[in-house]
Amino acid sequence: MLKxxxxxxxxxxxxKQAVNLPAPVEIDDLRLIPMDGFNExxxxxxxxxxxxxxxxxxxxxxxxxxMGRFTASRGKGGLTxxxxxxxxxxxxxxxxxxxxxxxxxxPETDEWTSVFKSPVQEGVDGEMRxxxxxxxxxxxxxxxxxxxxxxxLGVGSLERQVVxxxxxxxxxxxxxxxxxxxxxxxxxxxxxxxxxxNGKLYCTPTGKNYGRGMFDDNLTDFPFVxxxxxxxxxxxxxxxxxxxxxxxxxxxxxxxxxxxxLYAMTINKRNGFQVWKTDAKxxxxxxxxxxxxxxxxxxxxxxxxxxxxxxxxxxxxxxxQRQGRxxxxxxxxxxxxxxxxxxxxxxxxxxxxxxFTPDGFKQPTTGTFGGLGEDFIHVFWxxxxxxxxxYLGAAGWKWMPTYLKDRPDLSEDQFAYLQxxxxxxxxxxxxxxxxxxxxxxxxxTEEGIPGANPHNYGIREILGTDYGLFVVPTNKLGAxxxxxxxxWLGDKKKS
Amino acid sequence: xxxxxxxxxxxxxxxxVTCAMLGNHPDMFGLAETNLFVAExxxxxxxxxxxxxxxxxxxLRSIAELGLDDGQTEDNIETAKLWLDECESATTAAVFGDxxxxxxxxxxxxxxxxxxxxxxxxxxxxxxxxxxxxxxxxRHPRETCESIHRTRMQAQGAGAGxxxxxxxxxxxxxxxxxxxxxxxxxxxxxxxxxxxxxxxLRGEDFLSQPDVYLPQICEWLGVSTEDSAIxxxxxxxxxxxxxxxxxxxxxxxxxxxxxxPALRPYIEKPSxxxxxxxxxxxMEFDDVLTHYAMLFGY
Numbered sequence: 001m002l003k004x005x006x007x008x009x010x011x012x013x014x015x016k017q018a019v020n021l022p023a024p025v026e027i028d029d030l031r032l033i034p035m036d037g038f039n040e041x042x043x044x045x046x047x048x049x050x051x052x053x054x055x056x057x058x059x060x061x062x063x064x065x066x067m068g069r070f071t072a073s074r075g076k077g078g079l080t081x082x083x084x085x086x087x088x089x090x091x092x093x094x095x096x097x098x099x100x101x102x103x104x105x106x107p108e109t110d111e112w113t114s115v116f117k118s119p120v121q122e123g124v125d126g127e128m129r130x131x132x133x134x135x136x137x138x139x140x141x142x143x144x145x146x147x148x149x150x151x152x153l154g155v156g157s158l159e160r161q162v163v164x165x166x167x168x169x170x171x172x173x174x175x176x177x178x179x180x181x182x183x184x185x186x187x188x189x190x191x192x193x194x195x196x197x198n199g200k201l202y203c204t205p206t207g208k209n210y211g212r213g214m215f216d217d218n219l220t221d222f223p224f225v226x227x228x229x230x231x232x233x234x235x236x237x238x239x240x241x242x243x244x245x246x247x248x249x250x251x252x253x254x255x256x257x258x259x260x261x262l263y264a265m266t267i268n269k270r271n272g273f274q275v276w277k278t279d280a281k282x283x284x285x286x287x288x289x290x291x292x293x294x295x296x297x298x299x300x301x302x303x304x305x306x307x308x309x310x311x312x313x314x315x316x317x318x319x320x321q322r323q324g325r326x327x328x329x330x331x332x333x334x335x336x337x338x339x340x341x342x343x344x345x346x347x348x349x350x351x352x353x354x355x356f357t358p359d360g361f362k363q364p365t366t367g368t369f370g371g372l373g374e375d376f377i378h379v380f381w382x383x384x385x386x387x388x389x390x391y392l393g394a395a396g397w398k399w400m401p402t403y404l405k406d407r408p409d410l411s412e413d414q415f416a417y418l419q420x421x422x423x424x425x426x427x428x429x430x431x432x433x434x435x436x437x438x439x440x441x442x443x444x445t446e447e448g449i450p451g452a453n454p455h456n457y458g459i460r461e462i463l464g465t466d467y468g469l470f471v472v473p474t475n476k477l478g479a480x481x482x483x484x485x486x487x488w489l490g491d492k493k494k495s
Numbered sequence: 496x497x498x499x500x501x502x503x504x505x506x507x508x509x510x511x512v513t514c515a516m517l518g519n520h521p522d523m524f525g526l527a528e529t530n531l532f533v534a535e536x537x538x539x540x541x542x543x544x545x546x547x548x549x550x551x552x553x554x555l556r557s558i559a560e561l562g563l564d565d566g567q568t569e570d571n572i573e574t575a576k577l578w579l580d581e582c583e584s585a586t587t588a589a590v591f592g593d594x595x596x597x598x599x600x601x602x603x604x605x606x607x608x609x610x611x612x613x614x615x616x617x618x619x620x621x622x623x624x625x626x627x628x629x630x631x632x633x634r635h636p637r638e639t640c641e642s643i644h645r646t647r648m649q650a651q652g653a654g655a656g657x658x659x660x661x662x663x664x665x666x667x668x669x670x671x672x673x674x675x676x677x678x679x680x681x682x683x684x685x686x687x688x689x690x691x692x693x694x695x696l697r698g699e700d701f702l703s704q705p706d707v708y709l710p711q712i713c714e715w716l717g718v719s720t721e722d723s724a725i726x727x728x729x730x731x732x733x734x735x736x737x738x739x740x741x742x743x744x745x746x747x748x749x750x751x752x753x754x755x756p757a758l759r760p761y762i763e764k765p766s767x768x769x770x771x772x773x774x775x776x777x778m779e780f781d782d783v784l785t786h787y788a789m790l791f792g793y
Contacts, residue, residue, distance in 0.1 A: 270789070299792040331786045354715075356696050358704065361711035369690050408783050411683040 021388040025469045025490040027445040040480040041098030049138035050465040051170045055105040058135020099130025133158040141196030144229040156190030178234025200227045204252040239284035254307040265304035272299045291345045297357040308383035310390045314341040317380035331409040333378035335370025386464025393459025398425035428454035455483040502606035504632035505677040507642035509698035511749040514606040515731035522718040523602040527553030527736040527747035530607045531587040532619040553747030561597035569741040588623025611677040617684040631695040633791040636674040675784045702761035732756040
């Protein structure tokens with residue numbers, strides 16, 4: 001339950017942040033990178049990465065009308081169970097011919113180079129439209145088949161199957177073989193994360209284009225982790241028992257690597273997300289061990305929203321994916337959880353409601369009971385290290401008051417409190433935090449980025465590089481509707 | 496004086512055995528069902544006792560046990576009645592405060608089931624003890640309802656009036672009234688309680704792994720987690736209320752617990768949220784109840 005009152009905080013670790021680190025990036029250090037040439041339907045980026053001295057930016061387009069995405073209307077039951085969600089005007093959507101793009105940015109010259117555009121193909125309805133919706137994953141790794149560290153991108157499709165792109169210079173890209181993990185004629189449109197270990201790439205299918213509404217972008221019929229040591233030719237092999245032998249795991253949403261072990265995190269709407277670990281040795285399927293269960297025992301934390309390795313531990317966001325508005329997705333959101341998985345498989349609660357667990361009494365190390373103290377922060381979205389500091393971006397739901405419709409789960413007091421606070425929403429406000437020790441979290445901003453587009457509602461990408469800290473807010477609208485993608489760069493040393 | 500602990504849960508949610516176990520900690524004391532806080536003062540409470548005399552048994556037994564030499568004897572129960580008569584103008588919180596004082600300042604635990612049927616009772620607790628702690632105990636809705644239904648049928652078969660709730664409405668009709676509404680009252684009440692003073696626990700987890708959860712509860716309450724204390728808590732049969740009281744105050748605790756108070760190995764039964772209730776195929780859990788069941792880990 002959300003708190004009506006601001007509770008007294010539990011004792012916090014008051015150790016000072018590390019003093020020998022470079023000064024952190026402050027919000028006022030960020031400057032907007034001039035951007036030109038992106039297609040007008042561009043709304044966000046879900047994949048940025050540093051490669052050979054340049055920033056590689058994969059873009060995501062806004063849907064074909066927020067509620068009118070072509071494929072959604074083919075779903076069983078159409079959108080009848082989806083309720084109202086954001087803009088319902090199909091005119092808010094983007095042009096059919098605009099798809100995902102990849103751009104390369106040279107920070108020395110401020111120059112952008114277009115390096116990939118989605119092909120335009122005949123859609124399943126006979127109309128021409130972009131094949132690719134969004135670049136959803138990016139990773140640099142040298143597999144056993146590569147001669148050098150190679151850039152891999154996972155490209156989500158509007159109507160078809162996920163495509164992997166490969167590049168050794170960041171300029172020229174080739175499509176890898178075996179779209180859709182080589183699974184045949186199945187609905188596998190996207191991925192969410194790629195990682196590398198032991199000379200292999202690891203990835204997991206995400207999303208469905210058919211047989212569901214538009215909001216199930218993180219579900220799949222194939223809850224497997226796949227590996228390949230030859231991404232160019234595909235050869236993807238599943239390395240776990242389907243859904244880890246638990247049919248309530250409906251997708252594998254996050255992957256990360258720590259100390260030569262692969263960690264996979266499931267979406268589980270029924271019981272809360274799970275975290276599994278393997279050394280990936282021997283022949284697949286590998287031996288996996290479950291190290292976190294039941295959404296870290298906040299059972300409604302169904303969705304691992306981010307994972308990131310920092311100071312020899314994995315930070316994981318837990319949230320309720322309130323997408324669908326029907327059945328068990330009807331309630332929420334709740335303040336987001338964050339846990340820290342240590343190298344010895346123990347875990348700490350960083351932010352969230354205290355809980356008794358089979359792993360001991362977990363009290364939040366930050367003294368905050370979810371959302372790092374902000375009731376309306378329902379998702380921690382992205383974390384990245386820069387100069388020894390871990391930066392964390394998030395999104396809240398105050399801008400979506402439709403979440404307050406039809407809420408028999410809320411008491412009158414709670415409802416009134418949430419409505420009152422929602423009414424106070426200021427366009428363009430969202431938070432970012434930083435920490436050097438994982439214990440003390442400092443607010444970088446609670447009010448978004450000064451001067452940024454007011455339709456931004458959260459921070460979707462953060463990337464620390466030798467050149468500075470890149471911060472990418474996400475926008476409700478495409479550029480054609482007054483929104484669009486912004487990329488901000490902050491470097492204390494250079495400002 | 497230590498702040499008291501209140502166990503809040505619908506009936507048939509393992510509150511009795513939990514109270515007896517926690518109460519066996521050397522720094523805690525598990526009371527019988529005092530039902531004190533259904534009224535602000537003892538004069539009003541006495542009205543309830545007149546209508547339902549057995550509701551007084553737990554308080555009388557607690558007073559006798561804590562406040563009088565020789566504990567729960569028939570004479571001491573009569574003495575306790577006399578003492579209560581002198582409390583006519585006292586608040587119920589003041590009476591509860593006396594129990595804490597007589598316990599030697601231990602963490603006194605009250606698990607009176609009637610509180611979850613009376614939002615006013617929980618307000619009275621918070622008013623009298625602003626820093627009280629609350630353990631919100633849960634049990635699978637199906638198991639809770641089946642247990643309540645069985646108890647009710649047995650009571651009717653024995654010619655009694657069923658599970659007496661004491662609320663303003665008939666609470667023993669369906670899963671919504673048996674399980675959901677009491678939990679909603681608890682949740683709404685706890686909304687305004689500081690986080691550090693409230694915890695939720697699945698009763699099934701607690702009973703199936705007491706060695707895992709007892710130390711955590713002690714840690715939360717700030718009492719010793721030494722092995723001797725944990726071992727003591729695994730002997731609920733040593734509670735002074737683990738048996739029937741004297742003839743003039745026999746009840747005041749769950750009769751089935753008093754008949755068989757020892758801790759038994761507990762294995763959680765697989766249970767679902769989808770099937771209809773065993774006694775009525777038309778009766779299923781709705782969306783809201785299912786949501787809360789999942790929120791609690793079922």
